[in-house]
Amino acid sequence: MSLQPVSLPYLIPDMPPAEEVVPFLREIDGNRWYTNFGPLATRLNDQILRTHFTDDRVKLLLCSTGTAALELGLAALGLKPGARVLVPAFTFPASANAIQNCGFEPVFCDVDENSWVMTPDIALEAVSRANIDAVMPVAALGRPLSASQWDRFFEKTGLPVLIDAAAALGNQEVGRHILVAFSMHATKAFGIGEGGLLACQNDNVIARARRICNFGMDARGQVVGHGTNAKLSEYHAAVGLAQIARWPARQLKRARVDASYQAQMKTCSHLWVSQSFTDNESLGEKVLIPLPVRHNRSTMPVRLHAGIRVSVQSVQEQLAAQGIGTRLWYNPGLHRHPHWVACAQVCRAGESTLVTVDRLNDRLIGLPFHNFLTPQDITFIVGNLRQIVENKEYSASLSQ
Ligand SMILES: Cc1ncc(COP(=O)(O)O)c(C=O)c1O
Structure with missing residues (x-):
């Protein structure tokens, strides 16, 4: 399958222009301090705390990538x-x-049908049937999890919890007992x-992760445990400081794009559901389910009803033919990647595979979502998608 070149890309990163970064680069010139927990990284740490977290008990460690944040968090658990x-x-x-x-x-393990995430209940069932030492x-897709529910999971099981909240910075809260990793990829x-x-x-966990992040060395330069180099350079911190100054304006742009999608979805109410359904509500006969969020969204994936007789690959091709870029999110599920097929799985009771993940992979498509989309772009995207699924006589197939 070869997709056409797109004129409406799936994603355009919204990075600060060079002139907004230059004042911070000049600071680096003046400081002659380029990495190793420098002054800009320290300032960015404080500003992120103030901007993205409401709880002043939260402590942070900035590092080189979101993957490194996960590794540092896992390593700091002492498993x-x-x-x-x-x-x-x-x-x-x-x-x-x-x-x-x-x-x-x-x-x-599998995910919940409605929220598309591993819930504490799914994890509890899994740990009752398999040996598990920690949960992630x-x-x-940036949908934040309930920190208090995962705190309760920890209190009940004693199993360490590290949330991978790569795309949820600004939305994901940090509980009393859990660790959270975020990505600041472009x-x-x-x-x-x-x-x-x-x-x-937990100060001790952050101190341990910071030591691991810096070759496993203590304050006297002695290696006292496992280590790597995952520090954030001052140059990346400079971009971060320029970025944080633009955060309120960026959030506003993003909210406008989301609102524009919502308005378009309302114009085809027979196809779309509202954003407000709760985690427990049945999906019923809803035809296109957008990712449910109550926060600033990061992505716009929609789930096609099982009754629509068209594959997501075909929807992707047809949208690409109109110049619309899409993403088949988390497809295939990790249990289907060649490197991981032999890994252990804990399926739901009575199942022999991760059925919900497979079903989502069959039905989920990510629409373009970024700060540069205009209302006209969104009208075009939604109109094309509507035409594709309407052509598939969804109402006839749904009533079968
Ligand atoms: C769920 C999830 N975890 C981790 C990562 C890794 O983050 P990074 O690219 O910053 O290493 C990503 C990146 O997209 C992600 O989507």
Whole structure:
């Protein structure tokens, strides 16, 4: 399959223009301090705390990538070699990469039909049937998870929890007991090029992660444990400081794009559902389900009803023919990647595979979502998608 060149790309990163970064680069020239927890990185750390978190007990460690943040978080948990980490298969490969890079074993599980994430209930069922040493819930596609629910999971099971919230910076809260990893990759809502963040409320965990991030050395330069180099350079911090100054304006742009999609969806009410359905509401006969969010969204994936007789690959091709770029998110599920097919899975009771992940992969398509989309672009995108699914006599197939 060859997709046509697109005129409406799936994603255009919204990075600060060079002139907004230059004042910070001049500071670096003046300081002659280029990395190793420098003054700009320290300032960015404080500003991110103030801008993106409401709880002043949260502590941060800035690092080189979101994957590094996951690795530092996992390594700081002090798990035994070969520890088994439960992770939903509906996620980006980095979640399982990080587990294996730390010498641990991923154990894949399913996700909830309505929220598309591993819930504490799914994890509880999995740990009752398999040996698990830690869990990594994923804020799939930027949808934040309930920090208090995962705190309760920890209190109940004693199993460490590290949330992969790569795309949820600004939306994901940090609980009392859980660790959270974020990405600041250029494609994320708060992008600085490459960068990551580990957040938690425990000073000792952050101190341990910081030591691991710096070759495992203590304050006297002695290596006292496992280490790597995952520090954030001052140059990336410079981009971050320029980016944080633009954050309110960027959030406004993003909210306008979201509102524009919502308005378009309303014009075809027989196809779309509202954003406001709750986690427990049945999907019923809804035909296109956008990712449910109550926060600033990061992505615009929609789920085609099982009754629509068209594959997501075909929808992708047909939209591409109109110049519309799309993404088949987390497709295939991690349990279907060649490198991971032999890994352990804990399926739901009575199932022999991760059925919900497979079903989502069959039905989910990410529409263009970025700050440069105009209302006209969105009318064009939604109109084309509507035509494709309407042509498939969805109402006839739904009533079967
Ligand atoms: C769910 C998830 N986890 C981890 C990562 C890795 O983040 P980074 O690219 O900053 O290493 C990503 C990147 O997109 C992601 O989507």
